[in-house]
Amino acid sequence: MKRDSRLSSVLHALLHMAERDGPMTSDALAKCLTTNPVVVRRTMGFLRDAGIVTSDRGHAGGWRITADLSVVTLRHLHDALGEPALFAVGNRNEAPDCLVEQAVNAALDQSFAEAEALLLARFGEITLADLAADFAVRYAARLKQKDL
Amino acid sequence: MKRDSRLSSVLHALLHMAERDGPMTSDALAKCLTTNPVVVRRTMGFLRDAGIVTSDRGHAGGWRITADLSVVTLRHLHDALGEPALFAVGNRNEAPDCLVEQAVNAALDQSFAEAEALLLARFGEITLADLAADFAVRYAARLKQKDL
DNA sequence: CGAATCATAACTATTGAAGTTACATGAAAC
DNA sequence: GTTTCATGTAACTTCAATAGTTATGATTCG
Numbered sequence: 147m148k149r150d151s152r153l154s155s156v157l158h159a160l161l162h163m164a165e166r167d168g169p170m171t172s173d174a175l176a177k178c179l180t181t182n183p184v185v186v187r188r189t190m191g192f193l194r195d196a197g198i199v200t201s202d203r204g205h206a207g208g209w210r211i212t213a214d215l216s217v218v219t220l221r222h223l224h225d226a227l228g229e230p231a232l233f234a235v236g237n238r239n240e241a242p243d244c245l246v247e248q249a250v251n252a253a254l255d256q257s258f259a260e261a262e263a264l265l266l267a268r269f270g271e272i273t274l275a276d277l278a279a280d281f282a283v284r285y286a287a288r289l290k291q292k293d294l
Numbered sequence: 295m296k297r298d299s300r301l302s303s304v305l306h307a308l309l310h311m312a313e314r315d316g317p318m319t320s321d322a323l324a325k326c327l328t329t330n331p332v333v334v335r336r337t338m339g340f341l342r343d344a345g346i347v348t349s350d351r352g353h354a355g356g357w358r359i360t361a362d363l364s365v366v367t368l369r370h371l372h373d374a375l376g377e378p379a380l381f382a383v384g385n386r387n388e389a390p391d392c393l394v395e396q397a398v399n400a401a402l403d404q405s406f407a408e409a410e411a412l413l414l415a416r417f418g419e420i421t422l423a424d425l426a427a428d429f430a431v432r433y434a435a436r437l438k439q440k441d442l
Numbered sequence: 443c444g445a446a447t448c449a450t451a452a453c454t455a456t457t458g459a460a461g462t463t464a465c466a467t468g469a470a471a472c
Numbered sequence: 473g474t475t476t477c478a479t480g481t482a483a484c485t486t487c488a489a490t491a492g493t494t495a496t497g498a499t500t501c502g
Contacts, residue, residue: 148295148456148457148458148488148489148490148491149379149381149382149383149384149457149490150382150383150384150489150490151383151384151385151386151490151491152490152491153383153402154384154385154386154387154395154398154399154402155386157398157401157402158386158392158394158395158398161394161397161398162394165394171446171447171448172447172448173447178392178394179386180387181491181492182491182492182493183447183448184449184450184492184493184494185490185491185492185493187448187449187450188449188450188491191448191449201447201448201449202447202448202499202500203446203447203448203449203498203499203500203501204445204446204447204448204499204500204501205445205446205447205500205501205502206446206447206500206501207446207447207448207499207500207501208447208448209448220401220402220405230382230383230489230490231297231382231383231489232381232382232383233297233380233381233382234295234297234298234378234379234380234381234382234458235297235298235299235301235378235379235380236297236298236299236302237299237302238299238302238303238306238327239302244306244326245429245432245433245436246306246309246310246313246326246429247302247306248432249309249425249428249429249432250302250305250306250309250425251302252428253305253368253420253424253425253428254301254302254305254368256416257368257413257416257417257420258413260412260413260416261409261410261412261413261416262409264408264409264412265405265406265408265409268404268405268408268409269405272401272405276401277397277398277401280397280400280401281393281394281397284393284396284397285393288393295456295457295458295459295487295488295489296457296458296459296460296486296487296488296489297459297488298458298459299459299460300459300460319477319478319479320478320479321478329460329461330460330461330462331478331479332461332462332463332480332481333459333460333461333462335479335480335481336460336480336481337460339479339480339481349478349479349480350468350469350478350479351467351468351469351470351477351478351479351480352468352469352470352471352476352477352478352479353469353470353471353476353477353478354469354470354471354477354478355468355469355470355477355478355479356478356479357479378458378459382489443502444501444502445500445501445502446499446500446501446502447498447499447500447501448497448498448499448500449496449497449498449499450495450496450497450498451494451495451496451497452493452494452495452496453492453493453494453495454491454492454493454494455490455491455492455493456489456490456491456492457488457489457490458487458488459486459487459488460485460486460487461484461485461486461487462483462484462485462486463482463483463484463485464481464482464483464484465480465481465482466479466480466481466482467478467479467480467481468477468478468479468480469476469477469478469479470475470476470477470478471474471475471476471477472473472474472475472476
Protein backbone atom coordinates (compact mmCIF):
# COMPACT_ATOMS: atom_id res chain seq x y z
CA MET A 147 0.00 0.00 0.00
CA LYS A 148 0.99 3.59 0.07
CA ARG A 149 3.28 4.61 2.89
CA ASP A 150 1.23 5.72 5.89
CA SER A 151 2.19 9.31 6.73
CA ARG A 152 -0.58 10.11 9.15
CA LEU A 153 1.64 10.25 12.21
CA SER A 154 3.92 12.66 10.40
CA SER A 155 0.88 14.67 9.32
CA VAL A 156 -0.73 15.04 12.71
CA LEU A 157 2.60 16.02 14.25
CA HIS A 158 3.04 18.69 11.64
CA ALA A 159 -0.49 19.93 12.24
CA LEU A 160 -0.23 19.89 16.04
CA LEU A 161 3.01 21.85 16.04
CA HIS A 162 1.54 24.51 13.77
CA MET A 163 -1.44 24.71 16.11
CA ALA A 164 0.85 24.96 19.11
CA GLU A 165 2.60 27.95 17.56
CA ARG A 166 -0.50 30.09 17.50
CA ASP A 167 -3.34 31.24 19.72
CA GLY A 168 -6.89 30.26 18.94
CA PRO A 169 -8.20 27.51 16.70
CA MET A 170 -6.96 26.63 13.24
CA THR A 171 -9.37 25.64 10.51
CA SER A 172 -9.03 22.48 8.43
CA ASP A 173 -8.44 24.76 5.47
CA ALA A 174 -5.53 26.51 7.13
CA LEU A 175 -3.99 23.23 8.25
CA ALA A 176 -4.47 21.77 4.79
CA LYS A 177 -2.45 24.68 3.37
CA CYS A 178 0.36 24.03 5.86
CA LEU A 179 0.41 20.35 4.93
CA THR A 180 -0.23 20.97 1.23
CA THR A 181 -3.16 18.61 1.26
CA ASN A 182 -6.93 18.68 1.35
CA PRO A 183 -9.13 19.88 4.25
CA VAL A 184 -11.11 16.63 4.11
CA VAL A 185 -7.93 14.65 4.70
CA VAL A 186 -7.15 16.91 7.65
CA ARG A 187 -10.59 16.34 9.20
CA ARG A 188 -10.42 12.62 8.62
CA THR A 189 -7.02 12.27 10.26
CA MET A 190 -7.50 14.80 13.04
CA GLY A 191 -10.78 13.09 13.85
CA PHE A 192 -8.78 10.23 15.39
CA LEU A 193 -7.08 12.67 17.72
CA ARG A 194 -10.43 14.17 18.68
CA ASP A 195 -11.71 10.68 19.51
CA ALA A 196 -8.65 10.23 21.70
CA GLY A 197 -9.30 13.52 23.51
CA ILE A 198 -6.14 15.24 22.29
CA VAL A 199 -7.86 17.97 20.28
CA THR A 200 -11.33 19.42 19.93
CA SER A 201 -13.10 20.76 16.88
CA ASP A 202 -15.75 23.47 16.73
CA ARG A 203 -18.05 24.29 13.88
CA GLY A 204 -19.23 27.59 12.61
CA HIS A 205 -17.67 31.05 12.78
CA ALA A 206 -14.38 31.12 14.67
CA GLY A 207 -14.45 27.34 14.71
CA GLY A 208 -11.61 24.97 13.92
CA TRP A 209 -9.19 22.71 15.76
CA ARG A 210 -7.62 23.31 19.15
CA ILE A 211 -5.20 21.27 21.24
CA THR A 212 -6.69 20.35 24.60
CA ALA A 213 -3.97 18.05 25.89
CA ASP A 214 -0.75 19.10 27.58
CA LEU A 215 2.10 19.27 25.08
CA SER A 216 4.53 17.87 27.61
CA VAL A 217 2.36 14.81 28.19
CA VAL A 218 1.38 13.74 24.70
CA THR A 219 3.97 11.42 23.14
CA LEU A 220 4.35 10.06 19.65
CA ARG A 221 3.20 6.79 21.12
CA HIS A 222 -0.10 8.37 22.18
CA LEU A 223 -0.59 9.69 18.68
CA HIS A 224 0.26 6.36 17.10
CA ASP A 225 -2.25 4.67 19.38
CA ALA A 226 -4.85 7.35 18.64
CA LEU A 227 -4.47 6.60 14.94
CA GLY A 228 -5.42 2.99 15.63
CA GLU A 229 -1.93 1.52 15.93
CA PRO A 230 -1.46 1.04 12.20
CA ALA A 231 0.99 -1.62 11.03
CA LEU A 232 4.52 -0.29 11.34
CA PHE A 233 6.22 -2.74 9.01
CA ALA A 234 5.91 -3.09 5.26
CA VAL A 235 7.44 -6.56 5.42
CA GLY A 236 5.94 -9.58 7.07
CA ASN A 237 5.03 -13.23 6.94
CA ARG A 238 3.26 -14.78 4.04
CA ASN A 239 0.91 -16.68 6.26
CA GLU A 240 0.13 -16.08 9.90
CA ALA A 241 -0.70 -19.56 11.21
CA PRO A 242 0.69 -22.12 8.78
CA ASP A 243 0.53 -25.89 9.17
CA CYS A 244 3.88 -26.27 7.43
CA LEU A 245 6.65 -26.73 9.99
CA VAL A 246 9.14 -25.07 7.69
CA GLU A 247 6.98 -21.97 7.51
CA GLN A 248 6.49 -22.06 11.27
CA ALA A 249 10.25 -21.99 11.78
CA VAL A 250 10.57 -19.09 9.32
CA ASN A 251 7.76 -17.15 10.96
CA ALA A 252 9.16 -17.68 14.44
CA ALA A 253 12.49 -16.17 13.45
CA LEU A 254 10.98 -13.24 11.59
CA ASP A 255 8.37 -12.54 14.24
CA GLN A 256 11.01 -12.42 16.94
CA SER A 257 13.11 -9.90 15.02
CA PHE A 258 10.15 -7.74 14.12
CA ALA A 259 8.84 -7.84 17.68
CA GLU A 260 12.16 -6.55 19.00
CA ALA A 261 12.34 -3.76 16.45
CA GLU A 262 8.74 -2.79 17.11
CA ALA A 263 9.32 -2.71 20.86
CA LEU A 264 12.28 -0.40 20.36
CA LEU A 265 10.37 1.86 18.00
CA LEU A 266 7.37 2.15 20.31
CA ALA A 267 9.65 2.79 23.27
CA ARG A 268 11.28 5.68 21.38
CA PHE A 269 7.84 6.98 20.44
CA GLY A 270 6.93 6.89 24.10
CA GLU A 271 9.91 9.08 25.00
CA ILE A 272 9.21 11.92 22.60
CA THR A 273 6.58 14.51 23.58
CA LEU A 274 5.01 17.28 21.56
CA ALA A 275 6.83 19.71 23.84
CA ASP A 276 10.15 18.16 22.79
CA LEU A 277 9.32 18.71 19.15
CA ALA A 278 8.14 22.26 19.80
CA ALA A 279 11.45 22.95 21.53
CA ASP A 280 13.37 21.49 18.62
CA PHE A 281 11.38 23.68 16.26
CA ALA A 282 12.25 26.75 18.38
CA VAL A 283 15.94 25.91 18.06
CA ARG A 284 15.66 25.56 14.30
CA TYR A 285 13.70 28.79 14.09
CA ALA A 286 16.31 30.71 16.07
CA ALA A 287 19.05 29.26 13.88
CA ARG A 288 17.30 30.42 10.74
CA LEU A 289 16.82 33.93 12.12
CA LYS A 290 20.50 34.08 13.01
CA GLN A 291 21.45 32.97 9.52
CA LYS A 292 19.41 35.78 8.02
CA ASP A 293 21.21 38.34 10.19
CA LEU A 294 24.59 37.49 8.73
CA MET B 295 0.44 -1.56 -1.13
CA LYS B 296 0.26 -5.17 -0.12
CA ARG B 297 2.56 -6.33 2.64
CA ASP B 298 5.89 -7.49 1.19
CA SER B 299 6.31 -11.18 2.03
CA ARG B 300 9.17 -12.00 -0.28
CA LEU B 301 11.71 -12.51 2.48
CA SER B 302 9.33 -14.92 4.18
CA SER B 303 8.74 -16.64 0.82
CA VAL B 304 12.35 -17.18 -0.11
CA LEU B 305 13.13 -18.48 3.36
CA HIS B 306 10.32 -20.96 3.09
CA ALA B 307 11.51 -22.02 -0.34
CA LEU B 308 15.17 -22.30 0.65
CA LEU B 309 14.40 -24.46 3.66
CA HIS B 310 12.30 -26.83 1.59
CA MET B 311 15.16 -27.01 -0.89
CA ALA B 312 17.63 -27.67 1.91
CA GLU B 313 15.54 -30.63 3.09
CA ARG B 314 15.96 -32.57 -0.10
CA ASP B 315 18.64 -33.68 -2.55
CA GLY B 316 18.61 -32.41 -6.09
CA PRO B 317 16.88 -29.43 -7.59
CA MET B 318 13.31 -28.35 -6.98
CA THR B 319 11.18 -26.98 -9.79
CA SER B 320 9.30 -23.71 -9.61
CA ASP B 321 6.13 -25.77 -9.78
CA ALA B 322 7.06 -27.84 -6.75
CA LEU B 323 8.07 -24.76 -4.78
CA ALA B 324 4.88 -22.99 -5.81
CA LYS B 325 2.90 -25.87 -4.33
CA CYS B 326 4.83 -25.64 -1.06
CA LEU B 327 4.15 -21.91 -0.92
CA THR B 328 0.62 -22.17 -2.31
CA THR B 329 1.39 -19.65 -4.98
CA ASN B 330 2.21 -19.47 -8.66
CA PRO B 331 5.41 -20.75 -10.32
CA VAL B 332 5.89 -17.42 -12.05
CA VAL B 333 5.96 -15.68 -8.70
CA VAL B 334 8.54 -18.21 -7.53
CA ARG B 335 10.78 -17.57 -10.55
CA ARG B 336 10.44 -13.84 -10.20
CA THR B 337 11.37 -13.83 -6.54
CA MET B 338 14.03 -16.54 -6.65
CA GLY B 339 15.58 -14.69 -9.56
CA PHE B 340 16.88 -12.11 -7.10
CA LEU B 341 18.67 -14.84 -5.16
CA ARG B 342 20.15 -16.19 -8.38
CA ASP B 343 21.47 -12.72 -9.20
CA ALA B 344 23.03 -12.65 -5.74
CA GLY B 345 24.72 -16.02 -6.26
CA ILE B 346 22.77 -17.82 -3.55
CA VAL B 347 20.96 -20.27 -5.84
CA THR B 348 21.22 -21.48 -9.42
CA SER B 349 18.50 -22.44 -11.84
CA ASP B 350 18.67 -24.98 -14.66
CA ARG B 351 16.27 -25.42 -17.51
CA GLY B 352 15.02 -28.55 -19.14
CA HIS B 353 14.72 -32.09 -17.86
CA ALA B 354 15.91 -32.50 -14.28
CA GLY B 355 16.18 -28.74 -14.06
CA GLY B 356 15.01 -26.49 -11.28
CA TRP B 357 16.49 -24.53 -8.39
CA ARG B 358 19.45 -25.49 -6.22
CA ILE B 359 21.14 -23.79 -3.30
CA THR B 360 24.78 -23.07 -4.04
CA ALA B 361 25.67 -21.05 -0.95
CA ASP B 362 26.64 -22.44 2.45
CA LEU B 363 23.61 -22.57 4.73
CA SER B 364 25.68 -21.52 7.71
CA VAL B 365 26.89 -18.40 5.92
CA VAL B 366 23.74 -16.99 4.36
CA THR B 367 21.87 -14.73 6.78
CA LEU B 368 18.45 -13.12 6.58
CA ARG B 369 20.34 -9.91 5.99
CA HIS B 370 21.94 -11.35 2.85
CA LEU B 371 18.53 -12.36 1.58
CA HIS B 372 17.03 -8.97 2.38
CA ASP B 373 19.87 -7.31 0.49
CA ALA B 374 19.49 -9.76 -2.41
CA LEU B 375 15.83 -8.73 -2.68
CA GLY B 376 16.94 -5.15 -3.21
CA GLU B 377 16.65 -3.92 0.37
CA PRO B 378 12.94 -3.16 0.14
CA ALA B 379 11.48 -0.58 2.54
CA LEU B 380 10.96 -2.16 5.94
CA PHE B 381 8.50 0.36 7.33
CA ALA B 382 4.94 1.02 6.33
CA VAL B 383 4.99 4.35 8.12
CA GLY B 384 7.09 7.35 7.22
CA ASN B 385 7.39 11.04 6.60
CA ARG B 386 4.98 12.92 4.43
CA ASN B 387 7.74 14.81 2.72
CA GLU B 388 11.42 13.96 2.61
CA ALA B 389 13.07 17.37 2.32
CA PRO B 390 10.58 20.03 3.42
CA ASP B 391 11.23 23.77 3.65
CA CYS B 392 8.88 24.05 6.60
CA LEU B 393 10.86 24.12 9.85
CA VAL B 394 8.02 22.49 11.71
CA GLU B 395 8.08 19.57 9.33
CA GLN B 396 11.86 19.40 9.56
CA ALA B 397 11.61 19.03 13.34
CA VAL B 398 8.97 16.32 12.95
CA ASN B 399 11.00 14.45 10.36
CA ALA B 400 14.16 14.60 12.43
CA ALA B 401 12.44 12.95 15.38
CA LEU B 402 10.74 10.29 13.31
CA ASP B 403 13.82 9.57 11.20
CA GLN B 404 15.91 9.06 14.30
CA SER B 405 13.47 6.55 15.79
CA PHE B 406 13.05 4.67 12.55
CA ALA B 407 16.79 4.57 11.96
CA GLU B 408 17.34 2.98 15.36
CA ALA B 409 14.64 0.38 14.84
CA GLU B 410 15.94 -0.40 11.37
CA ALA B 411 19.48 -0.82 12.65
CA LEU B 412 18.27 -3.26 15.27
CA LEU B 413 16.19 -5.21 12.78
CA LEU B 414 19.02 -5.48 10.27
CA ALA B 415 21.42 -6.51 13.03
CA ARG B 416 19.06 -9.33 14.03
CA PHE B 417 18.74 -10.33 10.40
CA GLY B 418 22.51 -10.48 10.22
CA GLU B 419 22.66 -12.92 13.13
CA ILE B 420 20.26 -15.52 11.75
CA THR B 421 21.56 -18.01 9.18
CA LEU B 422 19.70 -20.50 7.05
CA ALA B 423 21.42 -23.21 9.08
CA ASP B 424 19.84 -21.80 12.24
CA LEU B 425 16.41 -21.99 10.67
CA ALA B 426 17.05 -25.51 9.39
CA ALA B 427 18.05 -26.55 12.90
CA ASP B 428 14.91 -24.97 14.34
CA PHE B 429 12.86 -26.83 11.77
CA ALA B 430 14.55 -30.10 12.79
CA VAL B 431 13.57 -29.49 16.40
CA ARG B 432 9.97 -28.80 15.43
CA TYR B 433 9.91 -31.89 13.23
CA ALA B 434 11.22 -34.12 16.02
CA ALA B 435 8.62 -32.66 18.37
CA ARG B 436 5.83 -33.43 15.97
CA LEU B 437 7.02 -37.03 15.50
CA LYS B 438 7.15 -37.48 19.25
CA GLN B 439 3.63 -36.13 19.60
CA LYS B 440 2.37 -38.70 17.10
CA ASP B 441 3.96 -41.52 19.09
CA LEU B 442 1.91 -40.76 22.20
C1' DC C 443 -30.89 34.58 6.76
C1' DG C 444 -26.23 33.66 5.40
C1' DA C 445 -21.47 32.81 5.76
C1' DA C 446 -18.06 29.95 7.93
C1' DT C 447 -16.81 25.58 9.43
C1' DC C 448 -16.89 20.77 10.58
C1' DA C 449 -18.98 15.83 9.42
C1' DT C 450 -19.39 12.36 6.37
C1' DA C 451 -20.38 9.56 2.35
C1' DA C 452 -18.84 8.13 -1.92
C1' DC C 453 -16.11 8.09 -5.00
C1' DT C 454 -11.02 8.06 -7.76
C1' DA C 455 -5.85 7.91 -7.68
C1' DT C 456 -1.76 5.88 -6.12
C1' DT C 457 1.64 2.28 -5.30
C1' DG C 458 4.05 -1.92 -5.38
C1' DA C 459 3.62 -6.82 -4.42
C1' DA C 460 1.04 -10.84 -5.77
C1' DG C 461 -1.22 -13.43 -9.05
C1' DT C 462 -2.25 -14.84 -13.93
C1' DT C 463 -1.78 -15.68 -18.90
C1' DA C 464 0.89 -16.29 -22.81
C1' DC C 465 4.77 -17.25 -25.28
C1' DA C 466 9.77 -17.69 -26.06
C1' DT C 467 14.08 -20.20 -24.91
C1' DG C 468 16.98 -23.88 -23.73
C1' DA C 469 18.21 -28.70 -22.25
C1' DA C 470 17.62 -33.48 -21.84
C1' DA C 471 15.18 -37.79 -23.24
C1' DC C 472 13.74 -40.67 -26.74
C1' DG D 473 15.13 -33.92 -34.47
C1' DT D 474 11.07 -33.88 -32.22
C1' DT D 475 8.94 -33.98 -27.84
C1' DT D 476 8.83 -32.80 -23.19
C1' DC D 477 10.17 -30.43 -19.23
C1' DA D 478 11.73 -26.50 -17.27
C1' DT D 479 13.10 -21.62 -16.79
C1' DG D 480 12.79 -16.49 -18.61
C1' DT D 481 10.04 -12.77 -19.26
C1' DA D 482 6.55 -9.52 -20.80
C1' DA D 483 2.12 -7.84 -20.01
C1' DC D 484 -1.51 -7.70 -17.84
C1' DT D 485 -5.15 -7.93 -13.55
C1' DT D 486 -5.94 -8.05 -8.59
C1' DC D 487 -5.34 -6.39 -4.03
C1' DA D 488 -5.10 -3.35 0.02
C1' DA D 489 -4.79 0.79 2.41
C1' DT D 490 -3.79 5.67 2.41
C1' DA D 491 -4.35 9.97 -0.04
C1' DG D 492 -7.03 12.94 -2.62
C1' DT D 493 -11.53 14.82 -4.47
C1' DT D 494 -16.39 16.05 -4.89
C1' DA D 495 -20.69 16.77 -3.02
C1' DT D 496 -23.95 17.39 0.50
C1' DG D 497 -25.57 17.96 5.13
C1' DA D 498 -25.32 19.89 9.86
C1' DT D 499 -23.93 23.61 13.23
C1' DT D 500 -22.69 27.94 14.93
C1' DC D 501 -22.52 32.78 15.07
C1' DG D 502 -23.13 37.45 13.46
